[in-house]
Amino acid sequence: MRIAVVGAGMAGARFAQQYRALGGEAELTLYGAEPRGPYNRVLLADVLAGRYDPEAIALPYGPQVTLRTGGEVLGLDVVRGELHLATGESAGYDQLVLATGANPVLPALRGLHGPDGLKAGVHAFRTLADCARLAEDAGGAERAVVIGGGVLGVSAARALAALGLLVEIVHQAPYLIDRHLDEEAGRALRGGLAELGVVSYPGNRARALHGGDRVTGVELASGYLLDTDLVVLACGVRPRTALAHAAGLTVRDGIVIDDRLATSAPDVHAIGDCAEHRGTVHGLSGPAWEQADLLAARLAGADPEAHYTGSRPLARLSAGPLEYAAFGEVGEGLPGTDVLRLADPTRGSYKKLVLRGDRLVGGILLGDLATVGALTRAYERDDPLPADPLSLLTTRS
């Protein structure tokens, strides 16, 4: 049997490694668009901050796996079971795994582009190559503006600040990491970032980039101009679905998969950031690996009937004094929910639980993560909570 995996990112590499670990014996080929082998994308901000060497974050992808890097897969023929490669070759498969990941979303900004793509000094932050270029640029820079204050933008800002740059975040929503945090946590995070030398402007939209050959400033919708030496774009990602779309697979936001992780075409599966399951595209490593593990168990025969029913992902940052964990629904006013909140402004900590009956619907820990282990496991396993859920927010003295 031949298994082809398109995409040598976190999901693809994890699938290959697990497939072999579970005793799968098919011929396995991993097609990667990037020039190097699989690496741990979760650690990119730490590479930027200089904590890891770029070489050190390479990930295993199992023994006896053929890795073809730097070669784009241009076409997919699901009727013949063939991939068409940029080299002009065709490669047949018996089972196909699409793990094509996601591309950064480029915001609609005047002056974003120069003659060869992005204007000099403007960086996406998705790949190790992006990271290397950004690190090099940051070496000669004093100021940086990060456009987008989500998980990635905050991580990038924190890393650039660690390199000694003055960093500003421009964020359209009213508070930082609005996808995972609530307003108060977003505000507390903003305070924490300020102490690290990161100034953020939530509720602001970038309108244009200034500068000729090279970026010199970011103009806000308000008309205000932020001077800068470089710009990092962190406006989210979009599933890479072009290959699947062109092959006629059902695609909505992502490549649509069922509980078997199967797409609409026979013998074609999709996992990770490119996949949409029950209407959700996760875009986080945790669910991507859960999907990879499950598909590996199915295809290796370790658990051929395994079904994926969804993930309960967690957003997590731990960087010195700036730490948070957030999961689930953290908004207030959800019908039938109770909210428990503990804030300690002097210590910069903020904790919140959203409960429905004795189950955890969502939660935030910021600044004090002593109980993070118990809390995130309770959420992940949907465990019943103790009668006094406050104990999940405080440690034994």
Place this chain on the structure above:
Amino acid sequence: MTMTDTHCPYCSLQCGMRLAAPAAGAAAQVLERPEFPVNRGALCGKGQSAASLLDPGLRLTTPLVRERRGGELRAASWDLALDRVAAGLKAVGERYGREAVAVFGGGGLTNEKGYLLGKFARVVLRTPNIDYNGRFCMSSAAAAHKAAFGLDRGLPFPLTDIARADCVILVGGNPAETMPPALRYFRELRERGGTLIVVDPRRTRTAEQADLHLQPVPGTDLALALGLLHLAIADRRLDADFIAERTSGFEPARSAAMAHWPERVERLTGIAVSQLRSALDLFAGAEKAIVLTARGPEQQSKGTDTVGAWINLCLALGKAGREGSGYGCLTGQGNGQGGREHGQKADQLPGYRSIVDPAARAHIARVWGVDEAGLPGPGRSAYELLDTLGTEGGARAMLLMGSNPVVSAPRAAHVTERLRALDFLAVSDVVLSETAQLADVVLPAAQWAEETGTLTNLEGRVILRQAALSAPEGVRTDLAVLHGLAARLGTPKGFPADPEEVFEELRRASAGGQADYAGISYDRIRAEDGVFWPCPTGAHPGTPRLFLDRFATPDGRARFVPVSYRPAAEEPDAEYPLYLTTGRVLAQYQSGAQTRRVPELNRAAPGPFVELHPQLAERLGVAEGQSLAVTSRRGRAVAPARVTDTVRPDTVFMPFHWGGAGRANSLTNPALDPTSRMPEFKVCAVRVERVR
């Protein structure tokens, strides 16, 4: 009154003690023996009360024979009993083939007994099927040790190195309850300013003394070790010179660790990233640092990988192969170390030799005076042996010494059923254990103070337990039993009943092997308070510290193993939502065959219990002492609740010392480690309900 220097009958510490044996009729007394270096006179309650075991009222003093299936065990003469055993083993061999006759040994047997039992299986019975309960104890650490260092000795350094270390990580061990006299080394470590990190899902008495207690989800020690290696790499704490000069295989291990970044490990283990960092800082920052594992991480279906990951951490930080640092395993049973060196194991010949190595086979055949071609190959591992008893292709007759699998084996109800399915079972034991009760013939065995023999403690120190008094009338030593059986089965020579004679042959058999005892004699042991193996000649001083110059691999380098986290064979789900983990309590020992017969120990720990967190107790509506039923896919156990916040809320704990309704091993999962064949005693999924 005679005074005899000897050792305790229990754990792998093998504390020195002095036995005062008054004139016949009066009870023997245990006294301190302060000059013995391991325990310096200290003894725990089990050791202090050990003389109670000699009480003839507690034990078997006559052979018992069951005339027919379903009949009663009745007293019989030794001749008749031994004739029955010989005939039983022989009949099965003739009917089903030699492989249908099995031998099951124990990690409490002396080196002499373990050695002779292995020889008996291979030379007299000519069966490959011999294994022992040490498989349930040491096998994962042994396999990881061999893989990394090329040699397996529980501690490659003396216990005193623990006291002199700057940081010790103790993973899944509870010496405060299982070997109390060893605790002084940990106390001294802390008094000297060193730090103790304990990894345990329970806040045990040992964990209470730690500077840092990491309380992982059961079965996630592997992820924890990988997470620490990841942090060591990220924080550039590696000892690059050590890795380059003294190890091989770092790159794949490094890349595997990269898949275990701190936030992921936090999610898997439930241990906060900040605690991971503290642990790594303490360990990496220590000049002399030691990792010790015990049954917690080892008794898992990934035990070998888990131990390998901890060894990787030591190697990456240069904390191995130099004085004061290294990885070690806290062995459990009294002769857990020696028991695995001289041929009780299905894949092994004396001297820690491989049974498939042609040179090893030739050497042993020469010592035994047999044809090499007639030596059997490797047999089934302990659980696989027990699991197939009485089945097509499985063993139909078994000789069992020094083990009580009805209580101690995983999925014990099934194992009991398999033992009942045998055509013939003979058990040699001191007491009528739960397993002996199933036997066709029970042979009353002499015990520790009544017979001489060597054991090898957890440090690799070969010690001598000397007979202090004579066995009661009607009791014989295991060596005498083997002597008698061998003769009845046509091998009158080569099975001496005298232990020193057996040891002299063991020395020759072990010569040139990894566990080389050639230079060790009873006299030397007496004179030197034990001798550390390897000790190839009489002039050799023994080897308290291994690997200082080179590891025991062909190229002298320690080997990293590329390991990745995987879940337990059985994780909780909606039907069985909790983890069960098992262990021991202070006043009892192993399957309780000895300690449950000592009144003062029984008063201290009278029966089984289910430890659960107050949050869980509240949810179940259970109060302290109320009866709880714990159910797994394999069985059910009932025991009173013990409510304590020292256990994780998602985990219940049961001690495994008891049979009957409260038998913890009715629940445990026999999922085996693919390398060591260790069953997963330490984690399975259960449901807990109140019994009304």
